[in-house]
Amino acid sequence: MLHCVMPSLSTRRQNPNSSLSSLQGSSAEDTPSSSAQPSPTINLTREYTFAIQTASYSEIWSRIHPNDPYYEGHLGEGAALEEHQSLEQVLYPSRECVDKALQHARPTTLTRLVSTYFDHSESTSHLCLLLHDRVCRARLTYRDLHNLLDVLPLNSDPSSLTQSQCDWAFDIFRKFDRLDNPFPCPDSHNFHDMRQCFSQLNDQLHRRLCKSRSRVRLLRRATSCSTVCLIGPLLPAVLPSKVTKKEMAHMAQLDAVAKGTYVLQNDLDTIDRLVERLYTAVEGDKFLICLGLERGNDRHPPIHEIAKQLQKNHLNFLSQLTDLEEHICLCFAAINRARSLLLEEIHLHKSHNGN
Numbered sequence: 001m002l003h004c005v006m007p008s009l010s011t012r013r014q015n016p017n018s019s020l021s022s023l024q025g026s027s028a029e030d031t032p033s034s035s036a037q038p039s040p041t042i043n044l045t046r047e048y049t050f051a052i053q054t055a056s057y058s059e060i061w062s063r064i065h066p067n068d069p070y071y072e073g074h075l076g077e078g079a080a081l082e083e084h085q086s087l088e089q090v091l092y093p094s095r096e097c098v099d100k101a102l103q104h105a106r107p108t109t110l111t112r113l114v115s116t117y118f119d120h121s122e123s124t125s126h127l128c129l130l131l132h133d134r135v136c137r138a139r140l141t142y143r144d145l146h147n148l149l150d151v152l153p154l155n156s157d158p159s160s161l162t163q164s165q166c167d168w169a170f171d172i173f174r175k176f177d178r179l180d181n182p183f184p185c186p187d188s189h190n191f192h193d194m195r196q197c198f199s200q201l202n203d204q205l206h207r208r209l210c211k212s213r214s215r216v217r218l219l220r221r222a223t224s225c226s227t228v229c230l231i232g233p234l235l236p237a238v239l240p241s242k243v244t245k246k247e248m249a250h251m252a253q254l255d256a257v258a259k260g261t262y263v264l265q266n267d268l269d270t271i272d273r274l275v276e277r278l279y280t281a282v283e284g285d286k287f288l289i290c291l292g293l294e295r296g297n298d299r300h301p302p303i304h305e306i307a308k309q310l311q312k313n314h315l316n317f318l319s320q321l322t323d324l325e326e327h328i329c330l331c332f333a334a335i336n337r338a339r340s341l342l343l344e345e346i347h348l349h350k351s352h353n354g355n
Contacts (some may be wrong), residue, residue, distance in 0.1 A: 051333075052326055060332045063089045064132055091125045092336045093343050101346050110250050113204060114342065117257045120197050121335045124264055127190055128328045131275065135325055137182040138278070142317070145285075148172045149311045158304035169303050173289045181286070183279040191272040198265045205258045212251045249349035256345050260338030267331040274324045281317050285310060 051057060064086065088094065098118045105111040148169060153160050161169075184190060292306040 051330055056333045057329055060090055060329045086129050090332050093339055101343055109208060113257060114253060116201055121339055125335055128331050132328050134182045135321055141179050141182055144172050145176050149314055152307055154308045154311055158301040161304055166303050169307060173292050177289050181279060181282045183275050185279060186276045191268060195268055198261050202261050205254060209254050212247055216247050253345045256342040263334050267334055271327050274327060278320050
């Protein structure tokens, strides 16, 4: 198992709304409102901290980050991630394992829903890899600007800036202004399309689960009352029990798919919000830099004030980048956990699958 040094946590995470759907246990919704017993509470910050310290999280983090701590400096133009290779590194169970488990299954509604979930979860992994690539590019985009802010004497009088420092700042501003925003704009179709897929799958799962539960109740009633005529007048009395077991096996798989779908829907919503926040932050910095470029490189006070404002944004931006990186890894871990549980259900009830 590979391990890596995790980024330090700080008080900046006062409301971590990441893959908490996969971290939370039973909710208080099952408790009657008339009960005097207080509802259970969950410390989201603590649960988030535990989640990013798990072995599965550490392994995924180490797989998508090279050992070089300055990996972002080696990501040049056109150096996008090798998608196929990266998917093989982070996605588990692999497509090959899934195809092998489903290759002999009859094409029923159940197998179609299971196969659709595996496809959607793989697509989500692919989207997360693309976003991880965007994070790497964002670090590269900001590298020179952040180096500049670390050197300029921004806590002193604006007149303390030398002409060479103003020229340097102006040159960095100009280069930054020419770069595209590394993050997709809020109206990007990536998240909308993916959420739409999961929403449709969730509706289909709900209908199928309702039908399965109705069948199980009917079959159990038929068995307990010995009313075999409800199933068929010529069937032996033991058949309802066998059919019930098969239907329960199907329901176990449907439940696994439904849980995985719910978790990934929430993860996508969280990541979407984080990406939108980062996109807005970059656009804000670009606006400030445009103001600096309009005033020219021989105006000490404007360059000083703009650089000082950029410096105020600096730590918050780095914190947001780390937030997105961590949530991407949490999403990978949630995907793999859900896929593994579903595949276990398929193997466990293989004799019933599709029959």
